[in-house]
Amino acid sequence: MSNAPPLVRLVDDDAAASRSLEAAPNALIPISAAAGDKENQDALRNSEALFRAISDASPLGIFVSDAHGVCVYSNAAYHKISGRSFAQTLGTNWNSAIHPEDRQRALAAWHAAARAQVPFHSEVRFLREDGGVVWMRLNAAPLSVGGMAQVQTVEDISVRKSLEFVLRAAEEALFEEKERAQVTLNSIGDAVLSTDILGKVSYLNRVAEAMTGWSREEALGRPLAEVFTIIDGTTRQAAANPAQRAIEEDRSVGLIADCVLVRRDGVESAIEDSAAPIHNRYGQVTGAVIVFHDVSQSRAMTLKMAHLAQHDVLTGLPNRLLMTERLSLAIGLAQRHGRQVALLFLDMDRFKHINDSLGHVVGDELLQSVAGRLVACVRATDTVCRHGGDEFVILLADIDKPQDAAHVAEKLHLASALPHLVGGHELHVSLSIGISIYPDDGSDANTLMGNADTAMYHAKASGRNTYRFFRADMNARAVRRLLVEGRLRRALKEDEFVLHYQPQIDLVSGAMTGAEALIRWRDPELGLVYPGEFITIAEECGLIVPIGRWVLREACRQVQAWRDAGLPAVPVAVNISAVEFRQRDLLDGVALILKETGLASRYLELELTESVLMDHAESSVAVLEALKAMGVSLAIDDFGTGYSSLSYLKRFPIGTLKIDQSFVRDIATDADDATIVSAVIGMGRNLKQRVIAVGVETPAQLAFLRTHQCDEGQGFELSYPLSAHDFTRLLLGGNDLQPWSRPASRDQGPGSPCAH
Known part of the structure; x- marks a missing residue:
């Protein structure tokens, strides 16, 4: 313990005082006066008794210690509070009963008060004799009586402390709850x-x-x-x-x-x-x-979703759902006011070709460009809808007469005639338009839409880039078209297609130099269907590529079969459509078919039209060069019907020009056709290209071609298309045309047998 002087010193430290304290341990003040002074002794005794009575009556505990902090006196209240008797307290240090966790704090405060000579206060836990713990408040103040001594008052504050703890816990809980609520509300x-x-x-x-x-x-x-x-x-x-x-x-x-x-x-x-x-x-x-x-x-987002539910994502135009709603509304208004409504169904000609060859990004931008032009051609009260793919529908909500719809169609054709500049490409598209009129062509939205769609297909069949009003007799054709489309898909799965082969004849020697593979469809219910009745439909419904691959594979397989049989097989020509030519895997597909069938490439010739080659001339050159490098021969079919650049024609690695039958048909009677055919023959000879006249159907045509030194001919006058079986018989005969290979009349086979 520190040697700091006690705050109050009440007891002398001489031997007499010690003996007196031993004789009277409860004495607060020892008797030190002369023994003979009886009055003074009595007064001191009375004073001591009075102090004892006062201190014992105090509710505060009193603890008096000497300079070393050792107890020399404690009152009854202290004994009650501490649970220790006077005998147990006497001689103990004032801090010995303080809880160990509070002792250092109390001693530090006591020393600080002693040094500053100020009152000492502290609240500590006290360890009772029975093991209990009570909270006490300690107080000490300087006191000088006959020297220095420490006098402490001890107050039991356990009840107050318990209340404080309860209040503090309540405050903490309230604070935590408030803080939790605040954090929650801010989170x-x-x-x-x-x-x-x-x-x-x-x-x-x-x-x-x-x-x-x-x-x-x-x-x-x-x-x-x-x-x-x-x-x-x-x-x-x-x-x-x-x-x-x-x-x-x-x-x-x-x-x-x-x-x-x-x-x-x-x-x-x-x-x-x-x-x-x-x-x-x-x-x-x-x-x-x-x-x-x-x-x-x-x-x-809700508004956007509502907009998307009724509008096309790519063009932003109303979609089919919104168009149907507006058409129904327009019909209702027209019915009440005795007016007419026109519906125009539009299809972009050749869009699939552009989309397949240049990619969907260019195709999408083209659709957006077309959509903008369509909107610019109609009134604000009209509705332009993207129906799906490359199809659009225009609602003219209020017209006076059907001719108003025709004027709009003509305006649309003029607008579509201008090229679209998309992705560095100058693209040309045209529109096939079908028109239906309320109330003449239907009294409800679905009927009008279906009839306009039907009229559009008739516009396509009429040469495209035109418009047609709906007529009642169109429905029968539309029904047949749907029937054909559905059965075409089955035909591919059920292997209902067959190839016929039409010989190509050297007009000088009469020898067969080659053959063109021509597709036929043997439908179980429709019978033999010629390409003119289903090729266009196949292009429109996306089946032309798988059908074209079948034709190429079957032709190569058949020629190799003839060669394996030891027959004098001739090269076979296969027509390639625009969509097929623009397929990215065309070169790989041709190479794979040649490899799988084992056919030498010199026995295969691919025919393409002028329009296909000239549509993207630069890219066409690269594809043709690659095909030529494989050893495949190349021909331009229907030559003269398209627009050819002679500079490109010279660059194309083309070995054969096929004069279109539209020129051959009247060469004996039409001077212009005769001049054109003569010019093509001369140009082919100068370019060292083989020239074949297609559609040779009369002796007069054949004589003209021989007179003008045309290399070869193909047509009914020479031989009609033969089945693989009949063509095999022809090869067995040494390639000499047999009587049965020539038609008895011009009516052998409908339409153009040379069509793909």
């Missing part, structure tokens, strides 16, 4: 704002501060309408105060459907909220709380 995504009974703002969380633009400090006490400014998003008028309604009606209420919050800086956001009354413990309304959140994005 949630919703804004929370509360008001008192007068509608003054009493609280905002952080989200509410951000959404209103008001800090909590600035907003407190302000009227709600000043901080929480809301308007009707439709009428732009001030919206009703939800908190006031919740207070007045004592129930939860919601905002109007299209509510907009105007932030302090004027920024607006769509919100949804609810307001509820706040009650005190007696159930009385004391205010209201508003919970709201920003729904600008979700509301915008």
Whole structure:
């Protein structure tokens, strides 16, 4: 223990005092006067007795220690508080019973008070004799009586401490609850704002501060309408105060459907909220709380989804659903007012070819360009719809006469005639348009749409880039077209296609130099179907590529079979459509078929039309060169019907020119056709290209061609197309045309047997 002097010294440390203390251990003040002075001794005894009585009557414990802190006196209250008797207390140090966890703190405070000569105060836990723990308040003050001694008063504060602990625990719990609520309110995504009974703002969380633009400090006490400014998003008028309604009606209420919050800086956001009354413990309304959140994005998404549900994503035009609704509405209005409605069904000619050859990105941009031109050609009250793929529908909601629809169709054709500049390409497309009129062609939306679609297919069949009004007799053809389309898919699976081979004859020697493979379809119900009746449909429904691959594979297989049989096989020509030519895997496909069938490439010739080659001349050169490098021969079919550049014609590695039958048909009677055919023959000879005249059907045509030194001919006059079986017989005969290979008349086989 420290050697600091005690605060109060009441006892002398001479031997007499010690003996007196031993003789009277309860003596507070030892007797040190002369023994003969009886009066003084009595007075001292009386004084001591009085002090003892006073100290024992005190509710405060008293502990007196010497300079070393050792107890020399303690009163009854101390004994009761500490649970120790006087005998147990006497001679112990004042701090020995302090709880070990509090002892160092108490000693430090005691030493500090001693050095400063100021009163000492401390609250500590005290270890009772029975093992219990009580809280005590220790007090000591300087006292000088016959020297220095330490006198402490000890107060039992256990009850007060227990109450303090309870209160502190309650405060901590309240603080934690408040903090938890505050953290929660600041962590949630919703804004929370509360008001008192007068509608003054009493609280905002952080989200509410951000959404209103008001800090909590600035907003407190302000009227709600000043901080929480809301308007009707439709009428732009001030919206009703939800908190006031919740207070007045004592129930939860919601905002109007299209509510907009105007932030302090004027920024607006769509919100949804609810307001509820706040009650005190007696159930009385004391205010209201508003919970709201920003729904600008979700509301915008809802509007966007609603728009997407009725509009085409690529072009932004109304889609089929919205068009049907508007058409039905237009029909209803026309019926009431005795007016007419026109529906134009449009299909982009050759779009599939562009899309397949240049890719979907270019195709999509082309569709957007076309959509823009269509919209520019009609009135604001009309509707342009993207029906799907490369099909569009235009609704003319109110017309005086059908001719008004024809004028619009002509306007659309003029607009489509201008090239579209897309992705560095100058693209040309045309439109095939079918027109149906209410009420003549139907009284409901579905009928009008179907009849316009039917008329459009007739426009395509009429040469494309034109328009046709619906006629009743078109339905029969439309039904047959649908029938053909459905059966074509089955034909591929069931292997219903066959190839016929039409010989190509040297006009000087009469020898067969080659043959063209021509597809036929043996339908179980329709019978033998010629290509003119299904090739266009196959192109439109996307079957032309698999059909073309079948033709190429079957032709190569058959020629190799003839060679394997030891027959004098001749090269076979296979027509390649525009869609097939633009397929990215064309070269790999040809190479694979040659490999799988084992056919030498010199026995295969591929025929392409002028328009196919000239559509993308630069890319065509590269593909043709690659085919030529494989050893495949190349021919231009229907030469003269397209637009050829002689410079490109020279660059193309073409070995054969086939004069179109439209020129051959009248060469004996039409001077212009004769001149054209003569010019092609001469050009082919100069370019060292083989020239074949197609559609040779009369002796006069054959004589003209021989006179003008045409290399070869193909047609009914020479031989009609033969089945593989009959062609085998021809090969067995040494390639000499047999009587049965020539038709008895011109009517052998419908249409052009040379069509793919």
